Structures are given as structure tokens and as C-alpha cells.
Amino acid sequence: METMTARPPTSSDVARLAGVSQATVSYVLNNRADSRVTEETRAKVLSAAEKLGYVRHAGARSLKTGNSGLVLLPLSDVPFGPLATRFIEDLDHELTALGYTMITYGARQARGMAAARAWAELRPAAIIVDTVKLTSASVGLLRKAGVKAVVGISPKPSTLVPTLVADQTEIGALAARHLRSQGRRKLAVIVPREDGLRDIGLDRREGFGAGLQIDLAFDPASAQEVLPLLRDIDGVFAYNDEYAMLLMSTLADAGIRVPDDIAIVGADDLPLARLLRPQLTTVALDISGTAAAVVTFLASLIDGTPATPPRLWTTHLIERSST
Amino acid sequence: METMTARPPTSSDVARLAGVSQATVSYVLNNRADSRVTEETRAKVLSAAEKLGYVRHAGARSLKTGNSGLVLLPLSDVPFGPLATRFIEDLDHELTALGYTMITYGARQARGMAAARAWAELRPAAIIVDTVKLTSASVGLLRKAGVKAVVGISPKPSTLVPTLVADQTEIGALAARHLRSQGRRKLAVIVPREDGLRDIGLDRREGFGAGLQIDLAFDPASAQEVLPLLRDIDGVFAYNDEYAMLLMSTLADAGIRVPDDIAIVGADDLPLARLLRPQLTTVALDISGTAAAVVTFLASLIDGTPATPPRLWTTHLIERSST
DNA sequence: ATCAACTGCTTATACGTATAAGCAGCCCTC
DNA sequence: GAGGGCTGCTTATACGTATAAGCAGTTGAT
Structure with missing residues (x-):
């Protein structure tokens, strides 16, 4: 309660408390290999950050670096069962390991230009989306907004974007x-x-x-x-x-x-x-292994390396008593 | 393809094309009532923005204004059925109408301080989360990071945060x-x-x-x-x-x-x-009507007005043949 | 005719961060 | 004992936006 009106602590606040410059704080917190910082200074910074409850501002970082590290996954209109849920969890796990932040975007009915604009505002590194939600214009908008990997999901390959083919x-x-x-x-x-x-x-x-x-x-x-x-x-x-x-x-x-x-x-x-x-x-x-393959694929696109979309699943028949 | 290397258009780019200042672009695009802009200038700006495929940078906006307009909904560990899905969709709809952007955050297993830090980085206006994912420290961190409304969901009221009671x-x-x-x-x-x-x-x-x-x-x-x-x-x-x-x-x-x-x-x-x-x-x-009530509740908290959390649902028995 | 008030803009600035560039002090090397 | 290179920092800057403040030109009241 006592902190209600105070604004969130910044890296400059941390610097002040640690008795160093803001730049040093940034170097320490990003663990940059090429930055030469004494173990002692590092400790001071980390302890100051901890004490203040410092959390970096994702918006400011994205503004400076030009990418947000976000991967957008606008939900499909299709109500999904355990399978899709499992896939999304796997995907999140793999992306987190690579330092990306996966976000499932809520509005199911959203599509076309309005949706693309909303997605583009977040300047995601990648977006995986049902191709029915995309148009030629909206893909152009996303590309222009700097989204490196615009990837579709669809039963058939799309001509607009590289597609994860969910072959039905x-x-x-x-x-x-x-x-x-x-x-x-x-x-x-x-x-x-x-x-x-x-x-x-x-x-x-x-x-x-x-x-x-x-x-x-x-x-x-x-x-x-x-x-x-x-x-x-x-x-x-x-x-x-x-x-x-x-x-x-x-x-x-x-x-x-x-x-x-x-x-x-x-x-x-x-x-x-x-x-x-x-x-x-x-x-x-x-779908085991699919999430990892998809993430590898995304990483290639983000790097600008050409790559072939992986298969989403393999199928097999389980014979029980109804046949 | 020709725009691959070009950086995303900014409001300054729009201003240059429209022959006005960047400030004017901002006034026009935000439709500020107190801004005095000729219909003619307004049209020039809008057409320039359209032509360039301009989309504002959510991070920069959040940096300047101090709030992101995001509402975070970290997914629960509980696999959810049609009911929860419906609630989430309703919530998204209501929040969109109020100008917020709802995001369902992927990592289900995420909890405690690490999760709180990840959430806080986005500087959301509100967050609705299962209370098992919260600790006293993580709530403090979120508050300190400027999250106005930290709201729990739980079978029992929590002492940490205002709680949407899902009375089982x-x-x-x-x-x-x-x-x-x-x-x-x-x-x-x-x-x-x-x-x-x-x-x-x-x-x-x-x-x-x-x-x-x-x-x-x-x-x-x-x-x-x-x-x-x-x-x-x-x-x-x-x-x-x-x-x-x-x-x-x-x-x-x-x-x-x-x-x-x-x-x-x-x-x-x-x-x-x-x-x-x-x-x-x-x-x-x-759960009909719940989403609207929850959004009203959130809006109160964001405004700083005290409010009582709404009930999540009412129950009734449907008698069929198994009893 | 004078000046206050309004109109329709522009100029300037700050938000928090990452990072290039700079700069003292020190250790070597010859 | 001079200077080159390293170490461990600091200073300065830009990212894109919103908005306060300023400022010419016009209108209106007196």
C-alpha cells in the first residue's frame, strides 16, 4: 500500500542505489559476455535490483532493440481439445527456452486488417496464425511492421505465407x-x-x-x-x-x-x-516432437534463413471394438 | 519482399509524407477531442498513414504513457472445457470494447517470482490469475511494477488479493x-x-x-x-x-x-x-453476465475505486435419467 | 484601433532501455 | 620510462510516442 503512488523502479534507480551508472546496471542484468564488470560491482547491482524489486520494462526494451521477443499465437475459432492444448504448452516451453515470450492472443473472431493491426502493434518476432485470418494486405502490414516470421496453420499450404500443414x-x-x-x-x-x-x-x-x-x-x-x-x-x-x-x-x-x-x-x-x-x-x-521442430523452423525464419515447414503430426489407427 | 530491410514506418514518417509535424499525426491518430485539427489536415494524415501501412508501436506508447492497456490472463493448470473458454471469450470481448487488450499468457506451470517478473515486464493494467500462482512477494512485485489490478481466481477468498471466488x-x-x-x-x-x-x-x-x-x-x-x-x-x-x-x-x-x-x-x-x-x-x-461484471470490477480497481468482486457463476441442477 | 481570446498548428521533451564510444588507471613490454 | 593495450567503468545517445508549451495568424469585443 505504501508504494501505491510510487512509479515502478527503473534501471537508473537501481544504479543510484548501487552507486554505479545506469549503463553498468544494464550490462550486469543482461549478462553481456563482452562487458567487463567486477564480481563485486555485479553483486552490488544485483542486490540493489533485488531490493528495489526491479523489473525491466519490456516496452522500452523493445523500443530500443527493435524487437520484442514476443511470439504471437492468435487463437483459432476451432475449439481445441487435449491435443492442441498439449501442442501449445510444448511450444511455450520450447520458446521460453530460447528466450522468447509466447502469447496467445485472445480474440478468436479477429481477422483481416483490424486484427493484423492489433498484432503488429506488439512488434512480435513471429506470429503463428490460422490462414483464414490472413489476407494479402494483412500479411503485408505485418511484414512491414517488422514481423520476421509470419507463419500460417492450415489444412492446405497457403500462397501467402509459409504454412504448417495440418493435413486432415x-x-x-x-x-x-x-x-x-x-x-x-x-x-x-x-x-x-x-x-x-x-x-x-x-x-x-x-x-x-x-x-x-x-x-x-x-x-x-x-x-x-x-x-x-x-x-x-x-x-x-x-x-x-x-x-x-x-x-x-x-x-x-x-x-x-x-x-x-x-x-x-x-x-x-x-x-x-x-x-x-x-x-x-x-x-x-x-504430435510429439512437433513443437521443437516448429520452434527450429521459426528461429530459421527470424534469422532470415530459408527453411521448410515441418509436418504437424503423424497419424495411426487405434483399433478397438467399434470396427 | 522489397520492404524486408526497411524499418517499420513511424509517426514521423507519416508526418513527413503528410507535410505536418509528428505531433499533429499523434493528435489525429489518437482522435483527441481537445486537439484542433482541420478536417483537411486530418484527411492528409490519415491517408498518409494508410499509404505507409503505419501501425503504432505499443512499446513506445506504453513507455510514454506509463500503461500498456494490457490485461493479462495467465492460463491455469486446470484444463478448461467449454465453460471456461466461453468466459475467456466474453472477457476478451468486453475488454476490447473498453480499449484494453487481453492476453492469455501461455506458461501454465509458471508461478511464483519468476512468473511474476515475466508478467510485470509487460506492465499490464490488470492481471487475473489463479491464486496458487501468487505469493506475497510476487504480489508485491506486481504492485510495485504498477499493475493496478491484481485479481485472483480461487475457490476461497485470498488474503493477498481481491479474489473472484469460484465456489465449488x-x-x-x-x-x-x-x-x-x-x-x-x-x-x-x-x-x-x-x-x-x-x-x-x-x-x-x-x-x-x-x-x-x-x-x-x-x-x-x-x-x-x-x-x-x-x-x-x-x-x-x-x-x-x-x-x-x-x-x-x-x-x-x-x-x-x-x-x-x-x-x-x-x-x-x-x-x-x-x-x-x-x-x-x-x-x-x-456464467452469463459474469464477464461484464468482472470487467466492471477491474475498471474500478484500475481507477482506484474500491469494489466488491462479483460472483463467478450461479448453479442449478439439470435432472435427467441417471438419478 | 487595441488587445484578448481563439485556432491550428509546431517545437521540445521525457518515458526506460541498450549499447557505442570514451576515458582514466593500471600492467606489460621493450 | 614511454607507450600500447587492457580493465572497468561512465557519458551520451537513440529508439517511437504522447503531450505540455509555445507561437503565428485570425477573429471578436470594446
Whole structure:
């Protein structure tokens, strides 16, 4: 309370208390190898900084050095599960190790020029963002604002920016291959009606290949509606495990047996997949090691070295009892 | 590509192109009411800024004005579902409307002094953070760094900072009341073994009152292990809907009927609650309006006006078929 | 006609930091 | 014992912005 009105301590305050110049404080606190400072002076500075509760001003530093050390990760519209959460955590960990500060920017609906302006204000070193949020003009703005690495995430490579390709088609393809290997021939694919999910669903469907497309909202009523479409179907790929669950509960109510009448493959290997009865066969995504590769990639771009974007994940099928 | 080496345009660049002084540019772009600028000059400035792709430097602005307009929301260790996501989005929306920039800070495991220092570097106007990440010293550091509103989130009010109380006990209490009203007397409460979840679970258990506490990891094997404990139980409150699902699938395998043998109440009203068979009775949280109240509260603290933290949610029971 | 008040700008400055450049004092070397 | 080079600092400066203060030119009141 006694410090309410006092302004935050600066490096000059630290210098004054330590009896040295502000420059010396800066040299000490940044641990510059080429600065020759006595161990004694160093200790004085560190103790003064500690005593004052000094914290450097990121804005001032960014102003002077021309880069903020920030990496921006504007959140996608897609509600993300354990997988994406894990990836973000890994990414943060790797970036911190390299001295960057990762920030996930809140406004999900933000896109286009207005969003780009907001991002550019922070003068980040890099930004990783869903390509649907980018336009040619906004990429230009970001580049002009000094953002070294503008990296997209998208199911398909973008022409605007280097893109981390989240290839959805191989997920569908793997599901299709498995269903066919089980002798299923009358196939269908569930595609979500929900906005953020639909495009992903269509890509998974594309990879699946031939089969009846069934649009489904995440809602029991919607599932009830599409039930007749499954009359003549013996294998379904369900976009993801949650939609598979929705389908399975509806099928159970209708007395349709899984997998005897209809085999079902989900995707994403969510925790609930093992809890369903029958347990759900699903396409799992493996992202271990991805964050490190992405960070290496970012570092290259920031250095100006050309580099190839890494793959985001590998896929494999986990066979359980629903097929 | 032609602008790769050029440094980002500054307000002085805009001024030069528009043929006015840098000060005029600043007055125009900040739309200051007390600044007297001709419509003609204003147009010249805006067009020059547009042409150059000018974006102001947030760091420099924060340096000059002494505040960054940032609101920090370091993510909690608790994996959050649709509810928390919705709250964060609402919060962002409200804060944007007031001219603040909300940032969700990545490092989940970050806490204590190191984290506080990282937060303080950005000189945010406010920070909302799980109180387990705070210490007396770190709160002091943040205050000293000029953070006007240091606000905690926690199941219990904190002595360190004004706290948004996420009261878990009323959830447990509501579940207990419902089970008793159904004539259930031999009650048990599921408490998660997982780190971030356990404390929340214990609070829900506390609100539940008398009953057997069963510690459960989110894993079918763990559920199998605790099954014998349910021999003499006729009503279970399951921490949340996901744990309820785990329990239900294990009970079904064991031939124990829900709700005939055991009634089950979940919490959080996750989408999957309606997809379980029987459909899951659950304690729902209502957070509509909370974000707006929180922002009002923050604004008060930033102004220096004393204010009382708002409630985070209200609860109500949704009765379905599992009880 | 005089001067105060207003208009529409410009000039000057400070915010906190990183770092280039400078500068005493000392140690070597020959 | 002169001077070159090193050590351990200090001094000075620029980054981009917001805003207080100043200042010509015009208007209005008396």
C-alpha cells in the first residue's frame, strides 16, 4: 500500500542505489559476455535490483532493440481439445527456452486488417496464425511492421505465407482404409455442421474418398434426423470421437448394433473413446516432437534463413471394438 | 519482399509524407477531442498513414504513457472445457470494447517470482490469475511494477488479493441435496487424483458433505480398482461429467444398473451428458453476465475505486435419467 | 484601433532501455 | 620510462510516442 503512488523502479534507480551508472546496471542484468564488470560491482547491482524489486520494462526494451521477443499465437475459432492444448504448452516451453515470450492472443473472431493491426502493434518476432485470418494486405502490414516470421496453420499450404500443414485428408484416408480392410463397402462420412469445424470435416471427408456425406450438428435431434440415411450403410467415419459418441448413442437407441450392423471409426483419440461401449476405434494424431521442430523452423525464419515447414503430426489407427 | 530491410514506418514518417509535424499525426491518430485539427489536415494524415501501412508501436506508447492497456490472463493448470473458454471469450470481448487488450499468457506451470517478473515486464493494467500462482512477494512485485489490478481466481477468498471466488462447494451441496431428495442415503463422492483437478474435487466434496470419498484417476483401470468400494453405495456425485462417464462405463461392464442400483450426478453439464445412457443428471454452471461484471470490477480497481468482486457463476441442477 | 481570446498548428521533451564510444588507471613490454 | 593495450567503468545517445508549451495568424469585443 505504501508504494501505491510510487512509479515502478527503473534501471537508473537501481544504479543510484548501487552507486554505479545506469549503463553498468544494464550490462550486469543482461549478462553481456563482452562487458567487463567486477564480481563485486555485479553483486552490488544485483542486490540493489533485488531490493528495489526491479523489473525491466519490456516496452522500452523493445523500443530500443527493435524487437520484442514476443511470439504471437492468435487463437483459432476451432475449439481445441487435449491435443492442441498439449501442442501449445510444448511450444511455450520450447520458446521460453530460447528466450522468447509466447502469447496467445485472445480474440478468436479477429481477422483481416483490424486484427493484423492489433498484432503488429506488439512488434512480435513471429506470429503463428490460422490462414483464414490472413489476407494479402494483412500479411503485408505485418511484414512491414517488422514481423520476421509470419507463419500460417492450415489444412492446405497457403500462397501467402509459409504454412504448417495440418493435413486432415490423411486422417480420413486412414479411416477409409481400415473400414475397407474390415470388409465394409457401404460407407458414410459424418461432417459437422458447426462453423469452425465444418471445413476440417470436409477435408477429412475428402481424404476418406468415396462414401455418403452426412451433415450433422452436434445435437441428439440432428442425429435423430439423419438416422434414416444410415439404413443402407455398414461403415461410418465420424469426423471425431465426440461425433462418434453422438452417433453411437443414437444408434443404440434405435437398436442398431455396433459393429455388427455398422462399424464406426472416430478420430483424435479423445479420452472418451475408451469409455464408450463398444470401445471406439479411432485415428490418433501423434504430435510429439512437433513443437521443437516448429520452434527450429521459426528461429530459421527470424534469422532470415530459408527453411521448410515441418509436418504437424503423424497419424495411426487405434483399433478397438467399434470396427 | 522489397520492404524486408526497411524499418517499420513511424509517426514521423507519416508526418513527413503528410507535410505536418509528428505531433499533429499523434493528435489525429489518437482522435483527441481537445486537439484542433482541420478536417483537411486530418484527411492528409490519415491517408498518409494508410499509404505507409503505419501501425503504432505499443512499446513506445506504453513507455510514454506509463500503461500498456494490457490485461493479462495467465492460463491455469486446470484444463478448461467449454465453460471456461466461453468466459475467456466474453472477457476478451468486453475488454476490447473498453480499449484494453487481453492476453492469455501461455506458461501454465509458471508461478511464483519468476512468473511474476515475466508478467510485470509487460506492465499490464490488470492481471487475473489463479491464486496458487501468487505469493506475497510476487504480489508485491506486481504492485510495485504498477499493475493496478491484481485479481485472483480461487475457490476461497485470498488474503493477498481481491479474489473472484469460484465456489465449488455449492456444486457439491446441490448434488447432495438432489440425491437425498431422491431417497438416496448411502452416498459417495468421486475426487480426481489428477494434480490440477484434485483441489477442485476436494472443494466439491466438502460442499457435498457426508459420504464416502473415492479417489479416482481418469483411467478405466483405476475405475476398475475402486469398483468394490461401491458395493454398499446407492448414490454417487462424480466430480464432473467426464468422471461420471468413466464411472458409468465401468458400472455397466460390471452389470450394475444406473439409476436403479446407483444414482449418479455429474457436474458442468458438458455436451456428453446428454449422450450418455442413461442421460446424466448434472449440476450446471451459469456464467452469463459474469464477464461484464468482472470487467466492471477491474475498471474500478484500475481507477482506484474500491469494489466488491462479483460472483463467478450461479448453479442449478439439470435432472435427467441417471438419478 | 487595441488587445484578448481563439485556432491550428509546431517545437521540445521525457518515458526506460541498450549499447557505442570514451576515458582514466593500471600492467606489460621493450 | 614511454607507450600500447587492457580493465572497468561512465557519458551520451537513440529508439517511437504522447503531450505540455509555445507561437503565428485570425477573429471578436470594446
